[in-house]
Every structure is written in C-alpha cells, then in structure tokens.
Amino acid sequence: MPEPTGDHHYAADLDELEGTDRLLTEVNGLEVAVFRVEDDLYAVSNYCVHQGGPACEGRVSGILTVDDEGELIYDRNGEIVSCPWHGWEFDIRTGEHLANPRYRLPTFDVLVHDGEIYIEW
Amino acid sequence: MSTKTKRSFEGVATVVDTDVHLTESQADLMPYLEGPFAELIENAGEKYGGFWGNWYPAAGYFSPMDTGRIEIDSAGDPHELRDWEVEVLGVDRAVLNPTQNLGLGYVHHDELSAALAHAYNEYLLDTYLDDVSEFYGSAVVSPQKPYAAAEEIDDRADESKIVSIMFPTSGLHPPAGHSMYDPIYDAIERSGLPVCMHNGVSGLMASFPLQWRGFSRFMEAHAFVNPAQHMVNVASIITHGVPERFPDLDFVIMEAGLGWIPYYIHRLDEEYSAARHDAPELTQPPSAYFEDQFYFTSQPIEGTGDPNYVRNVIDAFGGQEKLMFSSDYPHFDFDHSDALLDIVRGGFEDGTVENVFSRTADRVFGF
Numbered sequence: 245m246p247e248p249t250g251d252h253h254y255a256a257d258l259d260e261l262e263g264t265d266r267l268l269t270e271v272n273g274l275e276v277a278v279f280r281v282e283d284d285l286y287a288v289s290n291y292c293v294h295q296g297g298p299a300c301e302g303r304v305s306g307i308l309t310v311d312d313e314g315e316l317i318y319d320r321n322g323e324i325v326s327c328p329w330h331g332w333e334f335d336i337r338t339g340e341h342l343a344n345p346r347y348r349l350p351t352f353d354v355l356v357h358d359g360e361i362y363i364e365w
Numbered sequence: 366m367s368t369k370t371k372r373s374f375e376g377v378a379t380v381v382d383t384d385v386h387l388t389e390s391q392a393d394l395m396p397y398l399e400g401p402f403a404e405l406i407e408n409a410g411e412k413y414g415g416f417w418g419n420w421y422p423a424a425g426y427f428s429p430m431d432t433g434r435i436e437i438d439s440a441g442d443p444h445e446l447r448d449w450e451v452e453v454l455g456v457d458r459a460v461l462n463p464t465q466n467l468g469l470g471y472v473h474h475d476e477l478s479a480a481l482a483h484a485y486n487e488y489l490l491d492t493y494l495d496d497v498s499e500f501y502g503s504a505v506v507s508p509q510k511p512y513a514a515a516e517e518i519d520d521r522a523d524e525s526k527i528v529s530i531m532f533p534t535s536g537l538h539p540p541a542g543h544s545m546y547d548p549i550y551d552a553i554e555r556s557g558l559p560v561c562m563h564n565g566v567s568g569l570m571a572s573f574p575l576q577w578r579g580f581s582r583f584m585e586a587h588a589f590v591n592p593a594q595h596m597v598n599v600a601s602i603i604t605h606g607v608p609e610r611f612p613d614l615d616f617v618i619m620e621a622g623l624g625w626i627p628y629y630i631h632r633l634d635e636e637y638s639a640a641r642h643d644a645p646e647l648t649q650p651p652s653a654y655f656e657d658q659f660y661f662t663s664q665p666i667e668g669t670g671d672p673n674y675v676r677n678v679i680d681a682f683g684g685q686e687k688l689m690f691s692s693d694y695p696h697f698d699f700d701h702s703d704a705l706l707d708i709v710r711g712g713f714e715d716g717t718v719e720n721v722f723s724r725t726a727d728r729v730f731g732f
Contacts, residue, residue, distance in 0.1 A: 295701040303434050328436035331429050331697060346670070 245357060252355055252362035255287065259359065265304050265322070271363055278354065278361055279304070279336045281323055286336050287352040287363040288325070293341075297329030299349055307333065307342065377718055380702055381726035382450060382459040383662045384563070384619055384691035388439040389465055389488060391417035397484035397491070402477055420477065421468045424567040426583035429697045437695045443493045443500070446695075451499060454692055454702045457723070458732055461493055461502040462531055462619075464696070467563055471536030471571035475509035482507045482517055486527075494526040501732060503531040503561050511545055515552035522556035528730040529617065530556065534598045535564040536571030542601030550611045559615035559660070559729050564594040572597065592621040596629060603633055606646025608654040615729055619662040620693060627681035630655050656683070660729050662691035663721070664700040669708065676712035685717045689726045 248254075253271045255278055260267050266279045268290060275290035277300030292299035306321035324342070326333050333342040339349035352363040395406070406416075429435055440446045450456040466485045472478040486504045494502050504521040506514035521527045530553045534541055541562070553560045569590040570577045580586040595618055608614065618626075633651035637644060647654075661684070668674040679688055693699040702722075709718050726732075 295704050302436060305432075305434065326434035328434075330699070331432070331434040333434070 246355060248355060248357055248362045251364050253365070255354075255361045255363050257359060258356055258361055261285075261361075266300065266325075268300065275300075276352065276363060277301075277325075278363070279325070281336055285354040285356065285361065287354050288334070288336060288339055289350040289352075291349075292327045292329065292332065293347050293349060294327065294330060294332050297327045299327040299332070299334060300325055302326040302328035302331075304336070377706070377722045379457045379719075379723040379727075380455050381690065381723045381730075381732075382454060382456040382692045382694075382702070383617070383689045383726050383730070384664065384693050385446070385450060385459045385461050386440060386464045386693065386696055387461055387489065387493060388695065389463055389485060393492075394481065394484045394488055397487040398480060399483060400480055402480050417465075420472055420474070420481070421465055422471060422473075422567065422570060424570045424577060424586065426566065426586055428566075428583045435697045437697075437699075440695050443497050446493070447497050447499060449694060450692075454694065456692075456702070457499060458726075459500055460528060460726075460730060461489065461500055462561070462563060463489075463503075463505055464565075466505045467531070467533055467535050467565045468567055469505055470508045470533040470538075471568060472507075472509070475507070478507040479510040479513040479517070482514070486517065486521060490524065490526065494524075501526050501528040501730065503527070503529040505531045505533060506549060508533060508537055508546060508549070511548040515548040518549070518552035518556055518558075522558065527558070528732060529559045529561045531561045531563065534562040534594060535568030536594075537568075537598065538571060540601035541598035542603070542605030542607050544605070546607075547610065550607060550614055554611045554614040557613075557731070559617050561617045561619060562595065562598060563619040564591045564621070566590055568594055592625045595621050596625070599629065600633065603647070603651045603654060604644045606644065608658045609646050609648060612658070614658060616659045617662065617689075617729060618659060619691065620664060622665055622667045623661070623663070623675065623678045623682075623684070623688075624667060626661055627678060630682060655687075660687055660689060660725065662689050663705050664691045664693040665698045666700055666705060666708070669704055672708045672711055675708045679709070679713075685713060685720060686725065688721050689729070690722050 255269045255271055256267050261280055266277050268277050277288050277290050279286045288300050290298055290300040302325055304325050306318050307324055309319050311317045323336055324333050325336050334349050339351040341347035352365050355362040430438055450459050463485055469478050482505045489502045494500050504527045506517050518530055566587045569586050572594055630652050637651050690705055709721050
C-alpha cells in the first residue's frame, strides 16, 4: 500500500463514507467531494465551472440515452452528479460535463491509507 | 442539502436584478380572488380542487425541473428569497415578476383572466412587497380585457413598490401591436411605468400551435419560443406604430438572450426601407424607436464561454445604455450576477458596468 507523500492531503476517514454515496470536505481551502462509485473513490471539486454552484451536492443519478437500436434507456446509474443550480450533468469519474466536455470539474487522485482518505494535487 | 455556495458578489456599488420570479400557486392566489369567481368556487366545494391547471393551459413538456436534478424549484418565502438575492447574487433591489401569471394572455376565460390579474397583484403586494425593503414588483394585467387592465393599472400606479406593468405577451393573440391594446398602453404611459414583456414555454401552444404539435421535447420548444414570441410582438408593435402613438412609453423586453436583438433591429430597418407603406404611422426608422424607447434584460446570456461574442453583441445593440442585469431566479436557467459582471468588466468601461447593473434600471423603473 503506497504511503502518503507531501502531495497528499488528508480529506476524511474512510468510515465516514459508510452508508452514503459521498462526503464533502474542505482541503486547503478547497471544497471537495469524495464519491464512491462501485468500489472506487473519486474526488471532485465542489465548485461548478458553469456559474459557481455547489456541483457535487446535487443528485447522483444515471442518464437518459439510447441503446444500439435507438431505444431510450436509463444507463450509468450512480456515475453522474448534477449541479443543483442548473442541472448540468458531470461524470463523477472524469469531472467532464456530459453535454460539452470542454467544461470539466477538476478531479483529484485519491489514496486510501490506513483507513484515511487522502487527495493528491 | 445546501444549494448555496459561500461566495458573494463584489465589485459594483449597486446591483439591480430586473427579473426575479415568484412561484405563485393556486393555494397562494385563491384567497385573493374577488368577485363572482370567488363565490362560484366557494360553492363548488372540493371537487374542483385541481382547477389551476385548466385555467392556465400547459404545453405539457417533460422539463429539466421534472428530473429532480435542479433543486431550486421555488422562490421560497419572502425572507428566503431575499436571502438568496442579497447573500448569493449580491442584489440591492429586485423586481419581482410572476411565473404562472406570465401565461395570463392565454387564459381562455377573459373575465377570469382579469380577476386573476387582480388577485396576483394583491398577493404580490401583501406577501412579498410590503415586508422586504429590497423588493419591488410588476403588476400584471389581462390583455383580453384592455379596459379592465387599464383600470388595474390606474389602481396600482401610485403604489410605491409597483415599478412596472407586466403585459403578458406569452401566447398573446392578436400580437402586441394590435389597436385593441391601446387602452393598456395608454394607461401604462399615463402611469409613468415601463411595460415589461416576458414569454414562457407554454405560450408556444397558443401562439405557435403547429410548432407545439411538432415539437415533442422541451429543449426544442424552449430554445425557440422566447425569442420567437418577442419577434412576433416586436414586429407587430413597430409596424403598427405603438411607440409613435405612445412616445413616452418604455418597453422592457425580457428573457430571450442577446444575439437576436441587434439582428432584429437591423432586419426591421431593412424591411422598413422596402415596405414603408406597411408602417405609415412611423416617422423614423425602426432602429430609432429602439434607441429611444426599448430596453432589454440580460438573462439567459448565450455564449458565456465566448466572452468576446457576448461583448460584441452588447456593443452591437448599444447595450451600454440598453442592457439591464436580470437573474431569472429561481427558474432553471437563471444567471448568477457574476456571469455577466465578468463579461462586461472584461470589455467595457466602469460606467457601462454601473449602467448594466443599476443605473439604467434605476432610470427605467424609477425605484
């Protein structure tokens, strides 16, 4: 298991994520959300690049899309967070805005060590 | 869950938000409904409990609000609304407009439409304007009943917190240049207040019924209808000489974005050059009326990712003197004050920033 270095900043204890899909914390003055998607953790900036809303505090959901036959399906449940101000959808894994990847929430690598969550920048 | 961030608006002396919406419901307005309709409903008992959706027909689209992704879905009580405007948007003065009653122009029952206008205005004054010093409001009128509307305007004109008249152009028929509305324009001009025009997606159904039938999604309907509805009414107003008949009347054109404004001013000038005989009441080209009597609110600013585009558009219609900040809060496409501030400050002098955020609105609304 890798050790935290000087680039790693303590975010929260791992057990704070039990029973929830995310936690919000502040690391060096930056509001960051740590999400659990399946078994992996992702850290995303909580400041919406659109107009400054609390992007990571919104609904975690999937998306309406089409399958190979063009039929409407609901897919990727649990992988998308929407800013509660304007509903802009972001991919929790990459921070990318689904409608236009030119807009992206900053994301950070996550390290779990000894029951503690660290984010790296 | 919190829907606020911790930042606050800084940078200009005063911020006026020219378009904030109440989210009035049936339960909110019914206590203020007067006359025969109040008695009629009272006698109907409970079985007509859901009549609101019949009175104001809805286009029936699956909207961004319906997914629950957007958590801001109501104005809240007066103090919640004040907190948002002041603490989050940095606003010093806000003009409150209706949501449902933007659709008064396509309420089928004419007399009921006039009664609803009166009820909304009572509700606005009683619940939001009386208690919060930062709040001002637009009184709504029923286009279907021009003389009742004129009386309503006369009754409201002396209220210090009423700073404009909302002429519900959404789904309006006939278009706003028709002479049947002259009593309304006459009363507004007499009141010294500006006339505000603001559309909504359900107006599509009334003004563009074929397009409503053809559009099956909210996105296409909403993208189209707000500017399209203004184009119909502005063409009508100019062609039929309304600003010539009411030279002291200021028009505030709301919530349709910016790019269509210079396009349409130029287009109407070109049309007038070839078809002046269709607008014999005019004594000057259409652009001169825009210069003298028209103002525009900012939201929803299209192209914020390309600030130079927005600045060029503002400059192209003389927005330095014509543009007024609006947030449209709490509707799903509201703009934060910072979004416009960053753009304007990045390309104009300080005086323009002050104009856009307060001076022009102070002059037009006369707070």
